[in-house]
Amino acid sequence: MARTIFERRRYEKEYYQKNRERLRKRQSFYYHSNLEYRKKAIERAIRSRRRCWENFKIKRLELISKLGGKCEKCGFDNPIALQFHHKLMDGRAKKRSQMYEKAFLADIEKNILDIQLLCANCHIILHGELKNG
Numbered sequence: 001m002a003r004t005i006f007e008r009r010r011y012e013k014e015y016y017q018k019n020r021e022r023l024r025k026r027q028s029f030y031y032h033s034n035l036e037y038r039k040k041a042i043e044r045a046i047r048s049r050r051r052c053w054e055n056f057k058i059k060r061l062e063l064i065s066k067l068g069g070k071c072e073k074c075g076f077d078n079p080i081a082l083q084f085h086h087k088l089m090d091g092r093a094k095k096r097s098q099m100y101e102k103a104f105l106a107d108i109e110k111n112i113l114d115i116q117l118l119c120a121n122c123h124i125i126l127h128g129e130l131k132n133g
Contacts, residue, residue, distance in 0.1 A: 059105045064117060071119040073126075083123045084108050085116040089130075 003011070016023065031038060061079055070077040108115055118126065 056105065063105060063108055063112075066112065067115065067117040070117070071122055072116055073118060073122040076119040076122075078119075081120045082117055083120055085118050085123055085126065086111075087114050087116050 031041075063084075064079050064082055067084075069079075071082065076082075
């Protein structure tokens, strides 16, 4: 009898929960006994991370160009030193370190009117002024 996709997913989830330790041991044994598999897994992870980083850099440059491509205070235009400043000061709650790069850039693109493009020096000075009053 054919199962629906939802029934199959539920069954697979229940099966995994019941047999978790046995399945993990088998996966661990296969991973440690198969050197070629380990090498390929590491290579895949490296390629995937490199591809994500390249996409992040491209998207970041697109957003920088949408925001004018230079610091709004001093006019510095080297994209390496340009940073995104949240005018509403809600950026601390959405730290990039706590989000994937893709989510970080999507958030900036969604709220592009609330973002100011500043060079690193102007950004630090601005936050110092805001902190010290």
